[in-house]
Amino acid sequence: MEYSNGFPSKRDVSLQELSKRLDEFAKVKGWDQYHSPRNLLLALVGELSEILQWKGEVAKGLPNWSSDDKEHLEEELSDVLLYLVHLADVCGLDLGQAALTKIVKNAHKYPVTSTNYTNNSTYN
Amino acid sequence: MAGVPPEAHVSLDQLKQIMDEFAKERDWEQFHSPRNLLLALVGEVGELSEIFQWKGEVPKGLLDWKEEEKVHLGEELSDVLLYLVRLSDMCGVDLGKAALRKVQLNAVKYPKKVYEDPSSSTVSPNNTN
Numbered sequence: 143m144e145y146s147n148g149f150p151s152k153r154d155v156s157l158q159e160l161s162k163r164l165d166e167f168a169k170v171k172g173w174d175q176y177h178s179p180r181n182l183l184l185a186l187v188g189e190l191s192e193i194l195q196w197k198g199e200v201a202k203g204l205p206n207w208s209s210d211d212k213e214h215l216e217e218e219l220s221d222v223l224l225y226l227v228h229l230a231d232v233c234g235l236d237l238g239q240a241a242l243t244k245i246v247k248n249a250h251k252y253p254v255t256s257t258n259y260t261n262n263s264t265y266n
Numbered sequence: 267m268a269g270v271p272p273e274a275h276v277s278l279d280q281l282k283q284i285m286d287e288f289a290k291e292r293d294w295e296q297f298h299s300p301r302n303l304l305l306a307l308v309g310e311v312g313e314l315s316e317i318f319q320w321k322g323e324v325p326k327g328l329l330d331w332k333e334e335e336k337v338h339l340g341e342e343l344s345d346v347l348l349y350l351v352r353l354s355d356m357c358g359v360d361l362g363k364a365a366l367r368k369v370q371l372n373a374v375k376y377p378k379k380v381y382e383d384p385s386s387s388t389v390s391p392n393n394t395n
Contacts, residue, residue, distance in 0.1 A: 154277035154280070154362065155277060155279070155365065156276060157277075159366075160366070163369050164369070167372065177326075178324070178326065179328070180323060194304050199301055202299065202356045202358075203357070204357050212359070215359065216359050216368075217364070217368055219350065219353070219361060219364060220364045220368035221368065222350055224365060224368065224369065226346055232326045233328050233336075235336065235340050237343055237344070238276025241344040241348060243340070243341075244341050244345065244348065245348070247341070248288070249288070252292060254291045254292060
């Protein structure tokens with residue numbers, strides 16, 4: 143695990159790694175007794191409600207946001223992810239594998255049409 | 267995507283790139299503003315909630331669930347994840363880095379439990395905020 147100043151440097155983060163660290167975290171603190179599927183789902187919903195609250199419409203990349211606001215958003219998005227990863231774990235599901243499978247299913251559900259490619263070419 | 271090794275580690279950056287390509291191919295980028303994606307994410311969490319809605323409390327590992335129920339759950343969890351990944355990307359947030367940082371901060375915020383301490387039995391499952 144590469145860290146600089148105690149925090150991870152930029153590199154790919156796998157769902158499996160997050161899963162392992164969350165499991166260790168819950169066990170060490172004796173919290174796994176509370177981490178039933180429905181408890182984790184409700185915790186996730188609670189975190190979700192805090193994202194982008196009172197912000198109105200925002201542009202991509204969040205121009206004009208202060209560092210503090212961006213950091214707060216990063217924490218909220220992280221919390222949703224961490225609860226989601228842990229929820230999948232306690233349900234005995236491989237979230238990464240399920241995600242790749244769903245992407246394939248979505249690709250079939252929403253096929254790429256030649257019209258899309260034509261539209262795309264106008265942006266080149 | 268076919269032929270992905272079952273034990274492959276799936277990275278958040280990998281999912282981010284796939285979702286970016288997916289949106290570009292279908293000319294969906296114009297719709298992917300942060301608030302649109304957030305509301306789509308909320309909708310997917312609603313669908314995820316529906317799966318647990320009438321089941322009462324369920325044990326870890328989902329004993330007694332049918333295989334098709336588990337597959338459906340995997341799909342809904344995946345939809346939540348994919349929208350979360352896309353939302354983070356559109357906000358310019360490195361989700362993997364942010365998540366590792368949060369795990370690190372939580373470890374500092376909630377130090378290791380001292381098992382010998384009898385009062386530790388009263389520990390409550392604090393929110394990760």
